[in-house]
């Protein structure tokens with residue numbers, strides 16, 4: 001796809017979602033835990049789980065020392081509570097051991113690649129989660145890719161890839177640096193509202209003319225539009 005076309009797509013979505021270009025810069029550990037909670041669930045349920053933790057424990061130190069069963073109870077609402085509670089508790093305790101503190105502000109001095117190396121050491125923390133931390137709490141020009149963004153970029157023809165990991169590598173060089181953050185957020189909203197996984201609402205799509213998806217004509221009359229779920233946990237912590 002030509003850069004000019006990509007730029008038009010980016011600005012179409014900016015217009016549609018009235019996006020902001022800059023992240024809110026929430027705390028690094030807050031973002032890490034919120035993103036971990038949001039794995040394989042909706043932002044709404046993970047936000048409830050996140051708030052339960054914040055209300056129950058005054059500090060992340062208190063959470064690190066809490067009994068596993070109690071943590072599990074607080075985050076049950078967002079699913080996979082067994083794994084998530086274990087991963088979060090173990091991660092916090094390992095961080096305390098490694099850094100002597102749960103203040104991760106020192107990471108701000110690290111280059112982006114070093115932040116990946118550091119945080120990927122922790123069980124249950126993957127590239128997408130670290131990318132969210134970099135983009136949302138450190139203001140780095142990183143473009144997190146999940147299965148939804150992977151699907152939309154391929155339908156539009158921005159990349160031609162088989163796996164999200166490949167899309168992540170390719171998009172890093174294609175999406176303009178300053179637009180990475182807002183484009184990521186807008187694609188998430190667009191995927192929830194219009195370019196859905198199973199029945200995309202192509203007849204309502206403002207990117208229809210740019211889109212290279214072969215099946216778009218077949219979905220042109222699918223108009224089961226509902227109010228989109230545009231709540232993003234990382235905008236609200």
Ligand code: SF4
Pocket residue numbers: 155156194195196200201202205206207208211212213216219
């Ligand atoms: S035309 Fe359909 S498949 Fe293409 S981007 Fe729009 S909703 Fe997605």
